[in-house]
Amino acid sequence: MKLKVPLILLLLASILWYCKTSQPPAAQTQTAEEKNVRTDAVAVVSAQEALKYMTIEDGFEVQLVAAEPLVEAPVALxxxxxxxxxxxxxPGYMNDTLGSNEEAPTGKIVILEDTNQDGQADRKKVFLDSLILPRAICFIENGILVAEPPYLWHYEIKNDKPGKKTLVDSTYAKGGNVEHQANGLVRALDNWIYNAKSDKRYRKVGEKWLIEKTHYRGQWGIAQDNTGRLYYNHNSQNVIADYYLPGFGAGNANQRNDVAGFNTNITTDNRVYPLHATPGVNRGYMKETLDDSLRLRSFTAACGPVVYRGEQFPAAYASNVFVAEPSANLVKRNLVQEQGNVLVAKQAYQKREFLASTDERFRPVSLNNGPDGALYxxxxxxxxxQHKTYLTTYLKGQIAKRQLTQPLNCGRIYRIVSKQKPYTAAQRPLPQQPEQLVALLESPNGWLRDYAQQALIDGKYTTMxxxxxxxxxxGSQELARVHALWTLEGLGALSTQDVLLCLRDSSWPIRRQGLGVIPSQLSASNWQLYAVELEKRTNDTLAYPYLAFLSGSLRRFNATAADALAEKILQKRPRDRYLAAAVVSTLANQEAEFQNRLRASLPDSNLAVYRSLKVALKNAASTRTNRDPAxxxxxxxxxxxxxxxxxxxxHGKDGNGVASLAPPLNKSEWVTGRKDHLISIVLYGLTGPVSVNNHLYTAPEINADMPGIGYDPSLSSGDVAELLSFIRKSWxxxxxxxxTGEVNQVRKSLVKREKAFTIKELQGQQ
Known part of the structure; x- marks a missing residue:
């Protein structure tokens, strides 16, 4: 079962003559009132004309970087x-509403170049072609990672051509349909590569690729802030983020990706403000989906988030989180505040957006920082x-009525710049000498700092x-010091003394990174030094969750020292659920032993740590009694x-649900109960809160809207019957x-059904 609308993947095909590349106009200075409001929002317009229908925040302008035929169906850059x-x-995704030839090898990785330095790409090279639904890339060392489900490949780059091809992961995006497969490939501050819709992280050490389990995050798109914390979202949720650095908290499978402080909705405000009517959404027939003017009320395809880390925008925009919403043809701006370790976001505006268009074919699907400080x-x-699996009859009607299918080979890339600061749109080569790269670590531009760190590590510049x-x-700049720390870590040159100095620093951002780097530095020869230093940090309240996480790292060398550290900080804040979850995240299959030992110092069984231990123990017992999936x-x-x-x-591989997404299928009365109810839900979807095992699941704990799969003509009643039989006997x-007959009977009785069911409606059935 899948939730709501797709993220970004859109229909593609041909008919090039509909889309003519054109030069961008001068800076957009019109106000919202002066903008041209389209009465034919579904008609195709040129890239130049499309700019006229955009309304951007005062003081900014949108510039065209590339358009068809130079770029076609872009999804990442x-x-x-x-x-x-x-x-x-x-271009292989959804050639029509049936999804014909979806597996055709038509995907490409292309290089766009601005040869005349006018700010617009004018040359295109094909680096790779004949790919099937590629979705992400990432430069590393002398090559590039390419995500082509289900694989993750590394290609060496030789004169803009692919060289040696190495399989990094044969199951990078195994399982999930096209909308729900791993993507992102963000090379983070901690020198690991993270993904959305995935619980894996990657790192190259020498000639070996390391793959580790991490938290399962997001749906389409992932970004980091200046501290290395990760931000992502699901299609109906504005911003989700981690309070803590990404290397922590994923070590105990018995917690089932539910560690407090990770996968956290940092704002519950999911309202959007389109400039025009947007009836062409999958649930547009439902009253609560559109307002009285037929405009989308809330996110239905949130994707491609980015934390702005450049210096070209005014200072008030630093570390703002921007989110794309292609269903409503807009880009949202969110303000983020840090309160201790907690992140809190709110929308920058009410009843308006940072960027919006009255052109319904404007589909922003990904946002990126650029080396020039612009937002791409x-x-x-x-x-x-909308993918065929979830395409409702209503939306099929909208597609046909308003001729939304063609053309399919357009695509544009824009940059957004502030008019308040100087900007020159020209392609510039980046510094590559090691001395220049070290100096670049002090840049106010986060993209450039990341580049310098990665280039120093990839070049193995140990002389630096x-x-x-x-x-x-x-160093006098905290961010430069942070990057210096992780560059040393990436070069294998970080010393214990370096880390200890960071732990003793007066600045919390430096102490935090010092704590974050410890897992990669602990060894049999130095763990005692770190244990002593961490014990001294137990008066540093901001460090408490990290100390809890690090007790697990110590456990690899000395269980007694690990338990002593965990117990000491729990005694400091016995009711802190974040601290409790962090401790339990280090205790995979050791929960009962730790619980018994903890009773002597913390006898109150109502404390947060015992509640967290209870859940983990219950999950472990449940897993042991699951049926054999093979x-x-x-x-x-x-x-x-x-x-x-x-x-x-x-719903999770183990059927126990996924935080922020969906409730459990395992031991759910809606799965094992009345067959006609389950068939109805799977065919036509379910919206609103749902109670499972006496727990009411509603937003934001889950996405309270699951679309049905009965709209997909390629799924027969026999297929649906076998799927439901599998679920009703799993775990x-x-x-x-x-x-098959039971599915046919429900389909026949609901032949004119379009909208999703509610629990109240199902409970009213006899």
Missing amino acids: SFDPKGRIWVVEM LIDMYRGII VPRLRQLLTE LLARQYPKGANLFNTICQTC QNNAEGVT
Whole structure:
């Protein structure tokens, strides 16, 4: 079962003559009132004309960087050291409402270059072609990572051509449908590469690729802030983020990706403000989806978030989180405040947006910081954004009525710049000498600092270690010191003394990074030094959660020292749920032993740590009694495949639900109860709160809107029956299977049904 609308993937095909590339106009200075409001919002317009229908925040302008035929169906981009833009093109997705030829090898990785330095790309090179639904890229060392489900590949780059090809992960995006597969490839501050819709992280050490489990995050798009914390979202949720650095808290599978402070909705305000009527959304027939003027009320395709880290915008925009919403043709701006370790966001405006268009084919799907300090926006520019699996009859009607299918080979890339600061739109090569790279770590532009750190590590410039150490210990800029720390870590040159100095620093941002780097530095020869120093940090209240996480790192070398550290900080704040979850995250399959030992010092069984331990122990016991998934997969092969493709990305591989997405299927009365209710939900969807095992699940704990799959004509009643039989017998469920006839009977009785069910409606059925 899958939630709501797709993220970004839109219909693609041909008919090039509909879309003519054109030069951008001068700076957009019109006010919202002076803007042209489109009466034919579905008609195709040129890139130049499309700019006229955009309304941007006062003091900013939108500039065209590239458009068709130079770029087609763009979904992701990255900049290389020459300042060129590498773009992922995905023309194979949804050639029509049936999804014909979806697996055709038509995807590309292309290089866009501005040869005349006028700010617009004018040359295109194809680096890779014949790819199937590619979705992300990431530069590293002498090559580039390419995500082509289900694989993650690394290609060496030789004269803008692919060289040696290495398989990094054969299951990078295994399972999940096209909308729900891993993407992102963000090379973070801690030198690991993170993804959305994934619980894996990657790192290259020598010639070896490391793959580790991490938190399962987001849906489409992922970004980091200046501290290395990660931000992401789901299609109906504005901003989700982690309070803590990303290397922590994912070590205990018994917590099931539910560690307080990770995967946190930092704002519950999901309202959007389109400039025009937006009836072409999947649930547009539902009263609560659109307002009285037929405008979308709340996010339905939130994606491509970015934390602005440049210096070209005014200071008030620093560390703002921008989120794309292609269904409503807009980009939202969010303000973020840090309160201790807690992040809190709010929308920058009410009843308006940072950027919005009256052109319905304006489909922003990804936002990116640039080396020039500008904010880059990828616009797939098309009419449809819904995958066939969830395409409602209502939306099919909108597509046909308003001729939204064609054309399918457009695409634009824009930059957004502030008119309050000087800006020159020209492609510039980036510094590449090691001395220049070290100096660049002090840049106010976060993109450039990231680039310098990565280039120093990729170039293995160990000759710069003395200068990096000097910058770490004597630098006047906190962010430069932070990057110096992680650059030394990436070069394998970080010393215990370096870390201890950070832990003793007067600045919390420096202490935080010092704590964050410890797991990669602990060894049999130095753990005692760190144990002593961490014990001294137990009066540093901001450090408490990190000390809890680090007790697990110590446990690899000395369980007694680890337990002593965990117990000491729990005694400081016994009712702190963040602290409790952090401790339990280090106790995989050791929960009972720790609980017994803790009773002596903390006898109150109502404390947060005991509640967290109880959940983990219950989950562990549940896992031990689950049915054999391999046996069920042999019994219901098509059902198992459909579950992995459609349902598991939101409900979890273990059927126990995913935080911020969907409730459990395991031991759910809605799964094991009345067959007609389950069939109705799966065919036509469910909206609103749902009670499972006496717990009421509603937003933001879950996305309270699950679309049905009965609109997909390629799924027969037999397929649906096998899927439901598989679910009704999986994990600890042991209900009777579902027959093809039973699915047919429900389909026949609901033949004119379009809208999703509510629990109240189902409960009213006899």
